[in-house]
Amino acid sequence: MEFHPQQPAPFVPDDLTVPQFIFDGTHESRPDRRPAIPWLVEDATGRKIFEDELRNRTHGLANAISTKYKIVEDDVVLLFSRNHVDYPVAIWAVHKLGGVISGANPDFTTNELLYQLQETKASLLIVHPDALPIAREAARAADLSPERIVLFDVEGTSAHVREQHETVSSLIAFGLRNKTHYTERKLAPGEGRTKLAFLSFSSGTTGRPKAVAIQHYALIANVLQVAVHNGVNTNYCAREDQRYRPGDIAIEVLPFYHIYGLVINLHFILFCAMSLVVIPKYNFEEMLKSIVRHRISHLYLVPPHVVLLCKHPAVRNYDLRAHIRVIMCGAAPLSHELNEQLFAMFPGAHIGQAYGMTETCTATTMWALAQKRGVSGGSGVLLPGVVARVVKADGALAGYDEPGELVVKTPSVALGYSNNVQATKETFIGGWVKTGDEVRIRRDGEIIVMDRLKEIMKVKGFQVAPAELEGCLLDHDAVSDVCVVGVPDDYRGEVPLAFVVLTAAARARTAGDAARQDALKAELVAHVAAHKVGYKHLAGGVEFIDAIPTSPSGKLLRRVLRERAKALVRRRGAAAAKL
Template sequence: MTEFVSPAGPAPHIPDYLTLPQFMLDSVHPSRPVRREGIPWLIEDATGRKIGFEEIRSRVFGLANALSLKWNIREDEVVCIFSPNHVDYPTVIWATHRLGAIVTAANPAYSADELFYQLETTKSVNIFVHPAFLPAALAAAQKAGIPTERVIPLDDIPGSQHGQIAPTVHELIAYGLSHPAHFVERHLQPGEAKTKLAFLSFSSGTTGKPKAVSISHYAPIANVIQMAVFHKVNEDYTTWENKRFRVGDIASAVLPFFHIYGLVVNMSFLLYSGLTLVVIPKFEHTKFLESIVKYRITHLSVVPPQVVLLCKHPATRNYDLSHIRFLMCGAAPLSPELTTQLIKVIPNAEIGQGYGMTETCTTVSMWPISQRIGTFGSAGQLMPGNKARVVKEDGTLAKVGEQGELVVTGPSMALQYANNKEATLETFIDGWVRTGDEVIINENNDLFIVDRLKEIMKVRGFQVSPAELEGHLLEHADVADVCVVPVHDDYSGEVPLAFVVLHANAAKRAASSSAEADNLKADIVKAGIPEIHHVADHKVHYKRLAGGVEFIDVIPKNPSGKLLRRLHDVSKLHKQLKSSAELQGSHFAHCAQLTRMVRRIASQVHKQASRLLQAGYLKQKPAWYSAVLENPPLPLPARAPPPRTAYDAPAARSAAKKEPEPRPLPIIYLEDEVRRQFFRDHPFETFRPVTLTEDAGVEAEHPINGLKWMRLRQRGRNPTPEDAIRFTVNLHEHHRLPLTEAYSTAIGQFRALRSEQHIATTFAAQEAEAYGAAFGPSSTMQSFMQEEKVLAAKRLKSEQMDEGELVARKRWHAIVESSGPKGEWSRGEEYVRLWKEGVRPDYSPALTEPMLSLEQTETSDVEFQIAKP
């Protein structure tokens, strides 16, 4: 079984007896840094108002007490927040949790119908609303049966409407603080936080309308601690200036708090890490840039459309963004090309991506602190304690580098879909969550999102369900059938496109003229008649049909009636539809194209059914089997054969290769590699003289190790080469610096200390000589004098050599002392290479007498033999 685990290690200790406000406001944890006094928690963007810890804690109690006094909100009741980002958003959440109640947050851009659906699904009893969105809230509340006096505005409301609804949050807090405590906050039993509900957050899951995801108190607490440990927020892994998250840094809170990304990552994790949040209600690019510069924001959490504006909007060039140190992109994949542009815009920032879902209570993976810029196209590495499986289409588990659906588990997973057993069984399986995303995990544990299996599109980071839009479009009088699919958009990532089958009368009108067809499309996108259900007036802005409407004759479906969205390239088909719209009879061309596509799909299905029948997995033929056999579909295009198979290979190549005998791997010590490089860069350190006094031994190793060893300089100790080598290894292993950076840091400090030692020694000698002290040659000068004596003796000996010996000596001197071109053998390496090849210098004396000829030699031997007695 291939199961991927986090390279960051197992899950840290997570308390399972705390609610979220108890964790954020009342407790401490080893992973949490201490926030210095005076550092605010929140800053209101529009006014600059700062709110600190004591004020937040007091406001939470006051609001909880008022809610208990006025409406007696009890445990497990649901309170809805219908507002953009607001400085009192955390106050409302934590006050509700103090009472044991549950929070559901709604998108303030929802229409009254969409808000009513969420109120009805969650059975909410109170609504906290921003005054700008009060009309939609009142209409939805009336439809859901919520009394008007339970609709609570976050700010003052101008006009006479104020008296008809509940007091504002500020008035409720004052009321609660002026009365004694009316509630007793319950402390959970060990393990109870894992099942005690905190949020009902909405997600589209893998298909269908948005569903309420049940999230316990334990889940966001676990994810916050996972991220804190992953980023070493409370560890001294490097200098304070280079830490990714520092107490007192300023972060933007422009991502909506109703989204799980803004709720857990921004509101919970960044506040937990000691950062200050600048609460920005709405994203407007120019105002966003002004806020970044005004408050010197250092940390940004954004989505791809905002990155597009940062890179391509001309206003960006007018602002100094050099103080930004961190940017994380989530909610949708970020292309490598856009990442490259972003690096140029904010060159001083660490940039990367994260991946998560509402069902996983946010972060599944992020890029590690060892990477300043995350791997291009990667969503990072798993959080500590998370495990992942990649399931292929055939149900087997994929290995490293293989593609399949991501299934994850960990301490932060949600519990279920509330009141939706069928969807829960489809997504939540024995503690594991099916993400519906196709991924690849490589050998470096980097996670890459490849494709989306679930029928959900991501528009500007928001989930949009095609089924929801299709159900709405089917209510239009002229629509007989519809299929909504995503098409690519440079800014939004994806936008909805609707393929519509018209009723007979509407189809005749559309065929009569192109102007009539255009009017029908406009009528579907945004009708002028109030009683007709249409998308633009009944759906939030990002759910509108920005991809347009196309008319076709038939929607491709499988035998069970399910729409076949993924069996064709929608973008390509869309382009073909647009280009062919100018041709006469384009309507019938579309129909023919779809017919060909359906027949090819039928060919695939029929072949698969035949295989299943032959294998015995199908007991009887499907009802459509004979009909397809009698009317054979179009064959799929033949694939080209591979250029060469194993049977085509020559016999010598196809023969089994003899496996080499196994050999033990060489043992490699990192210290040896560093030591080799050190003495290559500092050869003089090998011969540095060391003075030993009587009874002195070898100096002990450096007494400090691990994370405490932050610098090479130590009191009363001159660093040795071994100290520098061990310091390099220590920086690499314990401080997680890359080896090259650790080596350069250690060598820089070593050389600085050596220089200081040399200057101090020189000045001490000069000062002693000024007072009359007489010194003999230093050890270094003695070495130079000895070297000169040896060289002089060598020169004298060379003068006594004969001519042949001098020629050979000069040849080898030329090899050793000449500096060759770059990239070729160095002088010493050339000498060693020649020596290993058996080429030796010949220092024998040159012959001064002429050599005898061969005949003379043979004659001499004969004469010698004859003359021999």
């Protein structure tokens, strides 16, 4: 059967770019922002940034990169940075020119950044100074001139570095003092449905990260879906108990380059006439201080944050209950136990989970508005406009409480994977998106995520494709074959563990010698660490195996090794408990 939402899809304008929607868009779900409510707050300094300043900076930067770098229609600008108050300014400036934004993890290695540069064909890099050495190496390998590397302004950046590269502020000053060089990109009716806005990377169902092509309409649609679902700008209950109110204050510890941080934590919060405190680099104890210092009312988190919130001893030093009204957790399922702890810690707060993907431009489910507390272990109900199917292993449609793969159709669906027809065909099918997650849907509409059918792991909320790590390990001369699986981890959700088949030479060299085997395992872990960002490291370790199990047709039986890995982790835990 098909499962339908409790509310219809909202009206979504299809002739607006993202900055036009954010600055000037009107909608019945959009509350008025009082002049005294800032849009952004800089965490370290407390500096408040209001609409006029954001408009001016966006215009100035658009004018400057149009003039100096000739950024035009469909050019890609890659943002390689931690959170910064000018990050959204950079997004909106590029969109004003008809360009496309691709956000990259600032902890990427040179090879990872180079891959994204080459996949997107980016013509300009805007970089956090901390990431400049990697950016320079990757740009050199991609034949991108160092003159096309621009820096976000960060206190403490050396004068020498600033002399070598333009900064966002220097460009804005240039753009504001010179004649307007560009014409803002306006969309024809319906064009927002196809006009590319972002290339956001996701691992899809298999293989290396893929560039998800997200149009302006998709982001706008998801913001409006979430707003309608949460009763924004309606008096559905007493004001003191409403989830989202103008003037509330949210925290942005989620990275802007991640789809959750980009859509829900940035654009949705600004749409709600709330203030957003921008945290450049996440540190748990510093986050606690920020909550109290800025009187933050709304937390947007992933499971590792919740683990610390429930278990870290420093929490008792801060009066968080006095401020926090809403806690949302997404990117990966939260356990029943952690849910219950969170409920007990914040008895008066709205707390729940959401579920989504980069391919659906974020959320497709969220905990119901009628429930102050989401169902423990549940991912919420379908957002307005989202239709779902649960497909059983035999291809038949499941009914209530029957498990199967979740397949969804939503107004916020992306266009597909850029320059990857085959992967697009496998995931985007006739307007539907295969999620790769096994779920069941209860009669009350609550969606319970049971398991991951696809191979992708979720580590601290980030997608990790086993094939990417397997390819890295196969580059090592001691590895003949390999299979990487995710194993449960209390803090990170999952961590990668590699089952490795050694070459004949490596087997001979280490046979019967536990010390040499351990040294080689450590060498393989270090090999991955040298080539991949931190969350992709083999935190689950390496296990040697005689052969990788396959089906009669030759298909790798990853599930067999996943079960073996889980048993291995249980044995490790039992052994540690005896010590």
